[in-house]
Amino acid sequence: MSENQTDHANQPVLEVRDLVTQFSSERGTVNAVRGVSFDLYRGRTLGVVGESGSGKSVLSRSVMGLMPGNATRTGSVRFEGSEVLNASPKVMRSYWGQKMSMVFQDPMTALNPVLRIERQITESLHEHIDMSKAQAKDTALALLTSVGIPEPARRMRQYPHEMSGGMRQRIMIAIALACGPRMLFADEPTTALDVTVQAQILDLLQSMQRDREMSMILVTHDLGVVAGRADDIAVMYAGRIVEKAPAERLFAGMRHPYTQALMRSIPKLEMPSHTRLDAIAGRPPDLVNLPEGCSFAPRCPNAQEKCLVDDPALTADDDHADHVFACHFPVNEVVVAAPGIRVDGQPPRIAHDPSLGGSA
């Protein structure tokens, strides 16, 4: 959470408007991102949650301009006020590394297997900041130390295969941070890691983000990963943001049936053994042949005829402008996170009370 509320008055670091990303394929046009808009302010973390095919990874790559040849993008992406959506690769190079950078999911394939770690870190320092060899080496050593790598001088001379998955992901983070970016995309940064190492890497990302006052987009399929670490959470389904809210508010009162169903389908540690799970029937839609109307309607318990023809727009909650959802028949349940926990200054409310109008 940003403690300095005046940051909000500033211009956002990133403004995304009506971003549409399509890929041409043999089967037809793949609608990977279908009209996504959001703002991200300095020092804030946006968690983007979704299942495979929800467009969450394509979204970050679209913003960064890391697109294959068969992709087309429309809309607007403004970084610190400048439009970057259709910037030339040459212009984008001045952004990558120094203004925005990315930590990828799989550190084994993202690192170059035939280069020593030193070269992989110092490469961007030479390229972007024009450091001397000795300066770059010192900077790289300092970076490795800051990401918690023991014996950094020895590690610098090693190759990626000589390291564990957790170490490699620390190296990836050091590379991403080398040129002091303003904004970091972390695309499933811990999915390939074990749970105890995952906690270490998430802690590291969070402390780096705070120290450097970076903005961060944390992309994950795991609601648990973003719950305690993101300021705001956007839930994606079939290429759209279907619900977005500050983390506390989202968990206190999920309004979109998909968000709620996703939350309910996860087995939780506190559930007794053999608790029957509330599975979501069916599967996510085909992004080549999307259903008419709301794309979640075929799996939605609340779906009515209207949902099958009319695709709902993102609308704000009556009481909270920062809680938006795209649903004709939003759920009204207010989940009390824990007894006695006050959500944004309000006392906890009782679940399933329709008179509450659904807001927390």
Added chain:
Amino acid sequence: MAGIGKAHLRPEGEALLRVEDLVVEFPAGRGRKVNAVTEVSLDALPGETLGLVGESGCGKSTTGKAIMQLPSPTSGTVVFDGTDLTGLGESQLREVRTRLQMIFQDPISSLNPRRRVEAIVAEGLDIWKRVSGDDKTAKVDDMLLTVGLDPAVVRGRRPHQFSGGQCQRISIARAVITEPQLIVCDEPVSALDVSVQAQILNLLEDMKARYGLTMIFIAHDLAVVKNISDRVAVMYLGRLCEVGDPDVLYARPAHPYTAALLSAIPVPDPTVRPETRHTLGGEIPSPISPPSGCRFRTRCPRADDICRDEVPVMTQIDDDHFVACHHPLAPGESVTEVELAGASA
């Protein structure tokens, strides 16, 4: 942990599967060896689901495969329904394997892409010539229906026409059609999306109830394992740490590793701030040269000399709760911040 001993095994005649002193080693070149599984003993009662949980490299999948004799373990016994599988010849093993089935992690690559669903599901029946003709078709259709697929639609299709969740349903149908007694499920839901994972977990519970199956359920996700298991065994670096009833073991973990694992799981609740929880430092050591004594000692906040010198033995601490640790946590006790800070320093 990471200890030895058999205190957690039930009386010999009761268990459908009884694994004793299982050792699996792989050559690692230059005379070295990978100690994948070291002196692990396990059992499963008829109709019981034993959850085997741990991080990558802990030996849980190797244990599952060794039970199936894929390949046979380096040493130890695997007694299934009164027969020691490690002593069987190839043809006898084939015979027994109809009663032992396996479900794999990647549902798409574990199905032959060139074959149609009906042939994939019927293969076990064909090999053993159990039924043929209309009876076989009826049996396959019935099994597809049971796993939630419409036989008329899916029968003639090939695996690439299905999603991961549907392929896992086909894998389950293929495994269950030969009417096995024991199914080893190796990370059956970890390649699936969250919303589909719940469907498959529910399906496995239904299949277990309907066919009276005994299951070894291997996974790295503690919440998933708790959901499906009657008994849980936690592994670390090739040895068992803790065994017990899931509700007891998760509420009162006695092994510092179990406790650390539980506290590392991200909780979907924003009021639980991750930095207030305890995280474990370091990473899993190499199984080529595992630590002496307790294998967890290099990361354990409580480790001392005895942990270096002696392998802890599995000891009973409650009705169905066993731990292999020289310094187990008392009920309600947690690994403190002070201890963790000391360990990482």
